[in-house]
Amino acid sequence: ATLPDSTELIVTTPGWQPGKPLFAAAAEAGVPIWGDVELAWRLRGRDGREPAPWLAVTGTNGKTTTVRMLASILEAAGLRTAAVGNIGVSLLDAVLGDQEYDVLAVELSSYQLHWSPSLRAHSAAVLNLAPDHLDWHGSMEAYVADKGRIYEGNTVACVYNAADGATEDLVRAADVEEGCRAIGFTLSTPGPSQLGVVDGILVDRAFVTNRQKQAQELAEVADVNPPAPHNIANALAAAALARAFGVEPAAVRDGLRAFRPDPHRIEHVADIDEVAYIDDSKATNTHAAEASLASYEPIVWIAGGLAKGATFDELVTGCAKRLRGVVLMGADRALIHEALTRHAPEVPVVDLDRTDTGAMSEAVREAARLARPGDTVLMAPACASMDMFVNYNKRGEAFADAVRALAAESA
Structure with a gap:
């Protein structure tokens, strides 16, 4: 591709891959x-208003939940804010619109970060890193490097x-402003300059006067909805960013209590015959499914779809002891079946050889047959949905509809 004459700037949508000929021509010119x-970022403050600082979040999984939790905490603190970026309001609308903000909670994807060379956030978090979108970035190293731009x-x-x-x-490698601090979050007892968990309490040892001897209570684990381990980690990351902005502890608690997760993120659909049915259709990769599977036991797991180049050995090895049974469907289900055969041969597997949308109803019925009282039927596919559904929302709705139909029959 050749550049049109007198081109001075290219503005791209995030999805365009860096290797496109047009971009190569632009770089050369x-x-x-x-x-x-x-x-x-460059248009902030063009109207003469003081631009709102950005609290930015990226990571392979948990971005949207963390940013929405952060916005809820900031609102509880009485601040004018919005969840923006790769979620909700577009950043351009937030920057150029009539609404004035004190601070913005910004979700950023690796695609967006790749094309944002001059972004400088007030504070930022990288939640986790696992292989994803490698077809776009070309390598894990390139993917991680783009995530690291947020710092x-x-x-x-x-x-x-x-x-x-x-x-x-990534924090160590980042070129930050003088005085910027590294703040860790952990699900165990925090050290100095960390947020963590002690006896069911979320505590802060980072934004206190004496980090060596002091810990500030922020909220209870029970205030996090739902209180699954990976979601507690999201809450700690959101709390860290809010505390970096000077938010008081009470607002962290109130904001977490007020937060309601989006649909299809470890969403409890129903209890039928003492079996819980959980919709985590948003678990579209192995890393997200791993977090979901770690939250329950015993589990009848409904999985499968488009693998996007993923492998499943590590996932299956990690969750094998929790599995009561597995129901597989979708285009790449054989990849998961092979991993189960290698690492969990004793776990019963139902392989549904169909990719029509009605397969979900059969999957739920088969899962119900395998489940025993006290079990959880967990739909955490570890795959994308587009082989059978328009998106993960439609897949989640199909699961919920099938569960409700089963509940009606059992009533």
Whole structure:
């Protein structure tokens, strides 16, 4: 591709891959390439208003939930805010619209970060890192490097996951403002400059006067909805960013209590004959499914769909002991079946050789047949949905409809 004459700037949608010929031609000609986030960043304050600081979040999984939790906490603190970016209001609308904000809670994808060279957040968090979108980035290294851009130029806090060393490595590599601090979050007892959990309490040892000896209670684990381990981690990351912005502890608690998760994210649909049915259709990759599977036991797992190049050995190895049974459907179900055969041969598997939308009803019935009182039927597919459904929302709705139909028959 050749650049049109007198091209001075290219503004791209995030989904366009970096290797496109047009971008190569632009790079050769010295023409800058901006994404929508970069454009919004550069247009801040053009109307003479003081631009609102950005509290930014990225990661393979949990971004949307964390940003919405953060916005809920900021609202509880009386701040004018919105969840924006890769969620809700577009950043350009937030920056150029009539609404004035005190601070923005910004979700950023790896695509958006790739095309945002001058972004400088007040504080930012990388929640976790696992292989995803490697077809777009070309390699895990390139994917991780783009995630790491979120820390560049941070002024107050770089929030990382103490259980994921790669996120801390990105903080170490970042070029930040003088005085910017590394703040970890952990599901165990926090050390100095960390947020963590002690006896069912979310505590802060980062934003207190004496980090060596003091810990500030923020909220109870029971205030997090739902209180699954990975969601508690999301809450801690949101709390860290809010505390970096000066939010008081009571607002963290109130904001977490007020937060309601989006549909299809570990959503409890019904209890039928003492079996819980959980919709986690949003678990579209192995990392998200791993977090979901770690939240329950024993489990009858409904899985399958489009694998997007993923492998399932590590996932199955990690959850094998929790599995009562597995129901597979979708285009790439054989990949999961093979991993189950290798690492969990004793677990019964129902392989539904169909990809029509009616397969979900059969999957729920088969799962109900395998389940015993006290079990959880968990639809966490570890795959994308587009082989059978328009999107993960429609897949989740099909699951919920099938569960409700089963409940009606059992009533």
